[in-house]
Amino acid sequence: VDWQSLYEANAPDLLRFLRRFTRELHTAEDLLHDTFARAMGARRVPPSDEMRPWLYRIATNVAISQLRGSRPLPVLRFLTEQPSAPIGEAEQVREALRSIPPEQALTLTLVLHEGFSRREAATILGVSEEGVKSRMARGRINFIAAYQRLERGLSR
Amino acid sequence: MTIHLRELINRSLDDELSYVESRTLRAHLADCAECAALAADLRRADALLSGPDPRLPVPPFDAQRLRRGQLGWVGIATAAVFVLLVLAIVGATRDAAVVGSPASPSGTPAVLPTSPIPASATPERSFTPGPSTASPESRCSVAAVGSISVCPKMVPVGGLITIAVGACSNAGEPTVLFFGTAEQFGQPTQGTYGEAGLGSVGPSSGSSRVTLAVPSAVGAIDGRGGGPVRPGLYAVYSKPDLCRTYVSVQ
Numbered sequence: 001v002d003w004q005s006l007y008e009a010n011a012p013d014l015l016r017f018l019r020r021f022t023r024e025l026h027t028a029e030d031l032l033h034d035t036f037a038r039a040m041g042a043r044r045v046p047p048s049d050e051m052r053p054w055l056y057r058i059a060t061n062v063a064i065s066q067l068r069g070s071r072p073l074p075v076l077r078f079l080t081e082q083p084s085a086p087i088g089e090a091e092q093v094r095e096a097l098r099s100i101p102p103e104q105a106l107t108l109t110l111v112l113h114e115g116f117s118r119r120e121a122a123t124i125l126g127v128s129e130e131g132v133k134s135r136m137a138r139g140r141i142n143f144i145a146a147y148q149r150l151e152r153g154l155s156r
Numbered sequence: 157m158t159i160h161l162r163e164l165i166n167r168s169l170d171d172e173l174s175y176v177e178s179r180t181l182r183a184h185l186a187d188c189a190e191c192a193a194l195a196a197d198l199r200r201a202d203a204l205l206s207g208p209d210p211r212l213p214v215p216p217f218d219a220q221r222l223r224r225g226q227l228g229w230v231g232i233a234t235a236a237v238f239v240l241l242v243l244a245i246v247g248a249t250r251d252a253a254v255v256g257s258p259a260s261p262s263g264t265p266a267v268l269p270t271s272p273i274p275a276s277a278t279p280e281r282s283f284t285p286g287p288s289t290a291s292p293e294s295r296c297s298v299a300a301v302g303s304i305s306v307c308p309k310m311v312p313v314g315g316l317i318t319i320a321v322g323a324c325s326n327a328g329e330p331t332v333l334f335f336g337t338a339e340q341f342g343q344p345t346q347g348t349y350g351e352a353g354l355g356s357v358g359p360s361s362g363s364s365r366v367t368l369a370v371p372s373a374v375g376a377i378d379g380r381g382g383g384p385v386r387p388g389l390y391a392v393y394s395k396p397d398l399c400r401t402y403v404s405v406q
Contacts, residue, residue, distance in 0.1 A: 032215070
């Protein structure tokens with residue numbers, strides 16, 4: 001397996017995908033590293049046409065452990081700055097995603113952002129297509145509620 | 157609102173409605189403000205979630221590091237702390253020879269000092285604050301490519317560090333630097349929890365490196381911590397979250 005070519009072809013998308021679930025870029029880079037370390041340590045590697053979903057599957061598992069583990073961490077506020085720096089829309093999307101159940105956040109991102117079909121997302125996540133749809137339905141409501149809370153918090 | 161309607165709205169976002177269902181939904185949304193608001197919210201969720209993200213610079217492929225397995229960040233940091241400890245011990249045996257004399261190209265001192273220097277004040281690659289004919293760079297390597305470098309890696313409270321900023325400076329903007337306990341990055345509890353601003357460095361601030369004193373106190377983060385800087389592992393990091401490195405306060 002030519003890992004370098006696979007890395008060069010897939011790492012940009014995977015990093016952007018993982019970045020959605022981390023507060024900081026270097027954490028996403030660590031998760032990207034973990035993803036490829038796991039892939040390269042795998043005993044069986046799928047044929048090339050199944051490679052992209054397989055890598056996303058590993059990245060999804062890596063991201064889930066990150067999302068579950070990083071929850072209690074306090075949000076960094078730079079108290080030395082007056083007033084607190086505004087956060088951009090992209091960061092607000094990420095923050096809202098991190099605050100909803102990880103399964104819903106990952107499902108929404110795989111389908112809406114990464115462009116996987118519901119069937120592909122079902123394979124990546126190891127659930128049925130119906131499971132993907134119900135996660136998306138619940139996820140949308142939770143996400144927009146979290147996003148709007150952040151908006152209100154920021155405009156105060 | 158009925159569960160049926162909520163499902164219709166969700167399915168409409170998934171492009172799964174039949175023509176008849178779609179007309180039914182449209183007719184209902186025209187009449188029911190509550191459902192129309194929900195539909196608008198959910199459409200907005202999809203628009204936000206499918207919005208483009210900026211392309212990020214990807215770390216280069218490093219087969220050796222990847223093959224070493226899942227060492228991960230904590231493992232690397234632990235190893236780094238270990239290396240720092242080793243450097244401290246080496247420094248304890250060598251610093252008396254290094255401090256007080258300009259480093260010769262080979263790194264070996266030309267003159268032996270007359271007084272002992274505490275090991276904590278000087279790592280192996282020594283950088284002595286204060287007047288000196290030699291530039292700090294000649295004694296303390298702070299090359300920074302794609303990262304923040306801090307030199308020396310071990311300082312006493314109030315000691316001077318030189319910070320160099322590489323490619324973490326963002327699109328010609330100055331890089332805003334912070335100093336805070338490493339605990340917030342998942343390192344073992346050490347030092348005083350909290351952080352302090354260090355100022356900015358990089359393009360348009362005029363220089364890619366600064367020398368400044370380790371702050372004497374850090375402020376609380378989210379109401380937690382804050383207080384005088386105590387010996388421990390601290391991080392120097394840039395915002396927005398581009399680069400980070402560690403410095404050990406003795």
